[in-house]
Amino acid sequence: MLNYLEKELAVILIENVENKQMNLTYKEAAEELGKRINQTVNPHFGLRKPLEMIARVCVELDLPIITVRVVRASGTSRKMAGEGFYKIACELKPMYKTMSDEEVWNLEKSWYVSVKIGINYALILQEM
Secondary structure, X not given: OOOHHHHHHHHHHXXXXXXXXXXXXXXXXXXXXXXXXXXXXXXXXXXXXXXXXHHHHHHHOOOOOHHHHEEOOOOOOOOOOOHHHHHHHHHHOHHHHHOOHHHHHHHHHHHHHOOOHHHHHHHHHHHO
C-alpha cells in the first residue's frame, strides 16, 4: 500500500504519461511533488523510497514500471533513469540482470505505447 506522498508522486507520473509529456527530471518531480504536498522534497534523497514503492506496485499489477519517466538532468552524461531505477528494476524483474541499464530503460519506456494508461494505472491508485 502506498502512503500519501507515494500516491501523489504516482498521480504526477500517471498524469505525465496520460498527457504525453516528456520525462521528468528528479528535480522537476521533486518540485511538483512539493507543490502538491506543500512540503519541500529533496530530489537527491526524497524520491528514492517513493519511486521504489511505486515501481513495486507496478510490477505487482503486471504494469510497466512508470517510474522510468523520472530521469537525470541533461547536464549528466545520459538523460535517462538513474542507477536506483536500474537496481530496483533488476530486483523486481530478474531477467533484466543480463541487460544494460540503457536496455532496461528503453524496454520499460517502450511499453507505454501499448498500455491503456488511464484504465491500467487506475489500479495503482486503488491499491493505495
